[in-house]
Amino acid sequence: MSYPESYKYTKEHEWVHIEGDRATIGITDHAQHELGDIVFVDLPKPGSAVTKGQTFGSVESVKAVSDIYAPVSGEVTEANELLAKTPEQLNSDPHGAAWLIKVKLSPSNSETDSLMSAADYQNYVGAE
Amino acid sequence: MIKKVSRHIVQNEPLLFELSSPGKVGYQLPELDVPEVSAEKVLGAEHVRDDIEDFPEVSEFEVLRHFSRLSTWNYAIDLGLYPLGSCTMKYNPRVNELVARTEGLAWAHPYQPEELSQGCMEVIAALEQALAEITGMDAVTLQPAAGAHGEFTGILMIRALLETRGNPRKKILVPDSAHGTNPATATAIGYSVENIKSNDRGMVDLAVLERAVTEDVAGLMITNPNTVGVFEENIRKICGILHDKGALVYMDGANMNALVGVARPGDFGIDVMHLNLHKTFSTPHGGGGPGSGAVAVAKVLTPFLPSPRLKRVNDRWSWNYDLPQSIGRVRAFYGNYGVLVRALAYIMAHGGNGLRQATLDALLNANYLRKLLEPHYEIAYKAPSMHECVFSDDRQAKKGIRTGDIAKRLIDYGFHPYTVSFPLIVRGALMIEPTETEPKRELDLFADAMISIAKEIEENPELVRNAPHSTRTPRVDEVTAARKPIVRWKPESKASLSPAAD
Amino acid sequence: MLDVIGLKSEEDLVSYLPADVRFDGRLAIPDGKSEYEIVDYFREQGARNASGYxxxxxxxxxxxxxPVLVDTVVSRGEFLTSYTPYQAEISQGTLTSIYEFQTMVCQLTGMDVANASMYDGSSAVPEAAMMAVRITGRDKVLIARTVHPEYREVLHTCTQHQGIPVAEFEYTKSGTVDLDDLAAKLDNETAAVMVQSPNFFGIIEQIEELSSIVSRKGALLVVVFTEAVSLGLVRPPKEADIVVGELQSFAISPAYGGPYAGIIAAREKYIRQLPGRLVGETKDANGHRAFCLTLATREQHIRREKATSNICTNQALLALMATVFMSVYGxxxxxxxxxxxxxxxxxxxxxxxxxxxxxxxxxxxxxxxxxxxxxxxxxxxxxxxxxxxxxxxxxxxxxxxxxxxxxxxxxxxxxxxxxxxxxxxxxx
Known part of the structure; x- marks a missing residue:
């Protein structure tokens, strides 16, 4: 699966797609592959705040649970309701339909520098 | 040759609800010797329930057959080796079952007068004393219902003691090899958890530990022998490091089967520990309980033991509730008494020397299996094994076969799998604990099976990957179960019913 | 066997222990006794108790x-001497019976989901309180003084370091909970209101009315029971959010206080907040109905310090006794x-x-x-x-x-x- 060039990536295997003061957040294809069959996704409610580097939810397979860390700070505007009914979407389309949350970035968000490009991330998971 | 586990006459038993026919009954009550009352009248119609919808309606014989048939779908110690590491699946002596049903004990009400409970109390006192002797500790509480409950009780006492010293502190240290219950327990008592990395011998790294132990640390939870089956050789130093900083040491006694009669935690510096009576002391696991998590403490912690405590007054036992420093109750009444009776019977049958001999036999069996399997599987740590041995699937993983696959293939050979993928510090762990009650023949059969599987992995890995092949039920779809949980039967589901294999 | 290992005597195995921890003494426990002596000892202790009263x-x-059938079933080695059913392929007997148990608990209590059992009724009480705290994001718990006194003590012991303040509310002259006192103490920080019915005095509480008072404040109603036989006749607490209780009445011997089997049941939407083991229905590789432990990610062996509870075991054999009892009576x-x-x-x-x-x-x-x-x-x-x-x-x-x-x-x-x-x- 390809890693969109327009996304930024974290060492904890999240991606973020920033458009203006809005961002969409998901987990990477590498992450879903490592987790195996995903059975449950726990996401924050719209209106709650997420902080860069802090967990905002979790993804569960049958025998493992992984925290998801926010790549940026902001306020959740939408959580992907599709995943409540069909968590398996996260296995099939992690970079597209199975995004996790959309956030409105906090004004102070100049913190995206530490994130990786698609190429860097692919190197990173190749090397891990 | 594959020895089939399957021995099912009936493959196809429906659920009780599906067996039911309207009006069928399996009981008979005696005739009422008092006037009948109208529930609507004495309770009020609003308090009377409707019929219990879909509740079973079956005959007595159907109940017996149903559960007998279900039972044939289970593996059990009674049928063969059950080498689950850290679970100590030993023979459950049947005399224990008989004595637990002794009328005066089994029918004793926890609130009956103390003068009519002396026998029950005597049994509790005798077991407390025996366990204190075995652990080398000062006192024992039998109140906790299971191991994790015992951990909870022990850490609560540590907190209570530290509070009397003015500061409950903030952290509990847990080695990365620990059982998952340890960190869960520390959190439940308001402590944060700091993981301590093991060294390359599978033991607590003293240098790492020394750096971690600060004035913020309330205690360390350590399993010894640890979960890779290795005795922490520096245990005295470890206890010393904690004690020097005013912290305490909790020992998870899940692996006590390696120590009874040959080493006593109280002697080597442990402050508080639990014992799993359903492991070390042979009470049956019963498909997941009941257990008992007796907790033994050093003198410094005795004032904090759960209430009530037994005391001897005028040659009689009585319950003492006047314990100002006690942490309180961790459950109603006095513990899983029926389990305590069985554990005492086990201790009586063995005696002091017999208990020590059982330990030696447990060490012998584990080391024998280790020697037989070492040429075929990668031992996780070279340090000597105690009562269990832990391998990794490193060699087999090269063929794409993981520990979980090997475990499933073992089922085809007529054995219950070992503990899979634990401890977490071993990649692809195979954790094998045979216990002392296994005869050599059974160990040899098991080793043969393991060796045969190792060969199969070389020659025909697919055979292993798709195991088991011989059970009534092949691999089940745990993913769908978790994605769309169905945790109770409903009449609608009759439609989706498909008959089981023939 | 010693030859294979390369040792001369079993005593050499003790050398695996560091010298400074070896116990060289003899355990002060009398020599092993015969089966007859053991039976005799316990008979003697039993006779000192209230036999024949x-x-x-x-x-x-x-x-x-x-019923006699209860011991007949639980004495089968396949139930008695098996472990927690982690290996579904060779544990369908236990798994199926637990699924039946969960179903019957739901039918009796009017709840949607129930777990595979708890240690006992008393320890289920703090578990329900903590569950309500997780669900509501609030931290206060109110418990009626008519809940079993020892259950309340256990609640206090278990919640004291969790930042969960527990307060009690009174009963009336009629023996039911005092709704005025409840209303006065109930506020927007209350996570759970816990009542027992039939209560410790044997009295049946007004669950419907309680539910409307409690839910108006956004708290959860937890109903406790100790006498399971009452559920054969008394209206089940179906307006509750969580039900916990004790099944000792269902063919589990009093046995001086344990082991018993507790239950926790709840509305469907709270399923992922339930503590303990849970059995679910699924299919095997041949497409036939099969059962397995499910939603294990809630548990301590995976989630470690973030688990819903530190509980590991359930009370499978006692739950099986209760299941047989419920089947026989029906x-x-x-x-x-x-x-x-x-x-x-x-x-x-x-x-x-x-x-x-x-x-x-x-x-x-x-x-x-x-x-x-x-x-x-x-x-x-x-x-x-x-x-x-x-x-x-x-x-x-x-x-x-x-x-x-x-x-x-x-x-x-x-x-x-x-x-x-x-x-x-x-x-x-």
Whole structure:
């Protein structure tokens, strides 16, 4: 699966797609592959705040649970309701339909520098 | 040759609800010797329930057959080796079952007068004393219902003691090899958890530990022998490091089967520990309980033991509730008494020397299996094994076969799998604990099976990957179960019913 | 075997231990005993107890008849000597029976989902409180004083370091919870309101009304029960959010306080917040119905310090006893059994002076009128009857009251004697 060039990536295997003061957040294809069959996704409610580097939810397979860390700070505007009914979407389309949350970035968000490009991330998971 | 586990006459038993026919009954009550009352009248119609919808309606014989048939779908110690590491699946002596049903004990009400409970109390006192002797500790509480409950009780006492010293502190240290219950327990008592990395011998790294132990640390939870089956050789130093900083040491006694009669935690510096009576002391696991998590403490912690405590007054036992420093109750009444009776019977049958001999036999069996399997599987740590041995699937993983696959293939050979993928510090762990009650023949059969599987992995890995092949039920779809949980039967589901294999 | 390992004697195995920890002494435990001696010892201890007495004690532990089939089933080695059913392929027996258990608990309580059982009723109480805290994001818990006193003690012990303040609320002169006191204490920080029904005094609470009061404030209603037989006849607490209770009444021996089997059941939407083990239905590789442990990610062995609970075991064998009991009595029998309990308790109660006037099931509080509970019980012991529980220790304001219980096993002539002991003048 390809890693969109327009996304930024974290060492904890999240991606973020920033458009203006809005961002969409998901987990990477590498992450879903490592987790195996995903059975449950726990996401924050719209209106709650997420902080860069802090967990905002979790993804569960049958025998493992992984925290998801926010790549940026902001306020959740939408959580992907599709995943409540069909968590398996996260296995099939992690970079597209199975995004996790959309956030409105906090004004102070100049913190995206530490994130990786698609190429860097692919190197990173190749090397891990 | 594959020895089939399957021995099912009936493959196809429906659920009780599906067996039911309207009006069928399996009981008979005696005739009422008092006037009948109208529930609507004495309770009020609003308090009377409707019929219990879909509740079973079956005959007595159907109940017996149903559960007998279900039972044939289970593996059990009674049928063969059950080498689950850290679970100590030993023979459950049947005399224990008989004595637990002794009328005066089994029918004793926890609130009956103390003068009519002396026998029950005597049994509790005798077991407390025996366990204190075995652990080398000062006192024992039998109140906790299971191991994790015992951990909870022990850490609560540590907190209570530290509070009397003015500061409950903030952290509990847990080695990365620990059982998952340890960190869960520390959190439940308001402590944060700091993981301590093991060294390359599978033991607590003293240098790492020394750096971690600060004035913020309330205690360390350590399993010894640890979960890779290795005795922490520096245990005295470890206890010393904690004690020097005013912290305490909790020992998870899940692996006590390696120590009874040959080493006593109280002697080597442990402050508080639990014992799993359903492991070390042979009470049956019963498909997941009941257990008992007796907790033994050093003198410094005795004032904090759960209430009530037994005391001897005028040659009689009585319950003492006047314990100002006690942490309180961790459950109603006095513990899983029926389990305590069985554990005492086990201790009586063995005696002091017999208990020590059982330990030696447990060490012998584990080391024998280790020697037989070492040429075929990668031992996780070279340090000597105690009562269990832990391998990794490193060699087999090269063929794409993981520990979980090997475990499933073992089922085809007529054995219950070992503990899979634990401890977490071993990649692809195979954790094998045979216990002392296994005869050599059974160990040899098991080793043969393991060796045969190792060969199969070389020659025909697919055979292993798709195991088991011989059970009534092949691999089940745990993913769908978790994605769309169905945790109770409903009449609608009759439609989706498909008959089981023939 | 020693040759294979390369050792001369079994004693050499002890050399695996560091010298400074070896125990060189002899355990001060007498030499091993024969089977006969062991049986004899326990018989002797049993005989020192209250053998052959009629008993009117309840208070969370009940004397009900245990159908013979129960021990027949649980004595099968395949149930008795198996471990937690992690390996689904060779554990379908246990898994299927737990699934039936979960279903029957739901049918009885009116809840949607139930777990595979808890340690006992008392330890299920703090688990329900913590579950409500997780669900609501609030931290306060209110518990009725009419919940079993030892259950309340366990709640206090278990929540004290979790940042969960626990407060109690009063009961009325009728013996039901005091709704005014509840309303005064209930606020927007309350996560759970916990009541017992039938309560510790045997009295049935108004669950519907409680539910509307509690839910108006956004808190969860947790209903506790100790006498499971009541569910054969008494309206189930289906307006509750969480139900916890004790199944000792279902063929589990009193056994001086344990082991028993607790339950926790809840509405469907709370399934992922349930503590403990859960069995789910699925299919095997051949497409046939099969069962397995599910939603394991809630548990400590995966989530470690973030688990919903530190509980590891359930009480599978005792849950199986209860399952067999429920199957034997079934739809019709459980109701008839409950009817008999009701009739017996009301027969005895009709001869005594009751403290409360609200409807009760098979337990009630009687006043001793001039005598102390201890005097009455002393007289009854002489007639080989264990009387009721004196309440003064738990409720100082009820020091001249006794909690009595009658079940299907209570005989009329014994009840008549109890009534006489309450009625007659104290011996000099």
């Amino acid at each position: 009629a008993s009117f004690l309840g208070a969370g532990v009940y004397h009900h008849y245990r 739809r019709q029998g459980l109701r008839e059994l409950a009817q008999q309990n009701l009739a017996k308790a009301h027969y005895l109660a009709s001869k005594l002076d009751l403290q409360f006037d609200a409807p009760f099931f098979n337990e009630f509080v009687a006043r001793t009128n001039g005598k102390t509970p201890e005097q009455i019980n002393r007289e009854l012991l002489d007639e080989k009857i264990v009387g009721g529980l004196p309440l003064g220790r738990y409720y100082p304001e009820l020091e001249n009251c006794v909690l009595l219980c009658a079940t299907e096993m209570s005989r009329r002539q014994d009840m008549d004697r109890v009534a006489e002991a309450f009625a007659k003048e104290t011996r000099a």
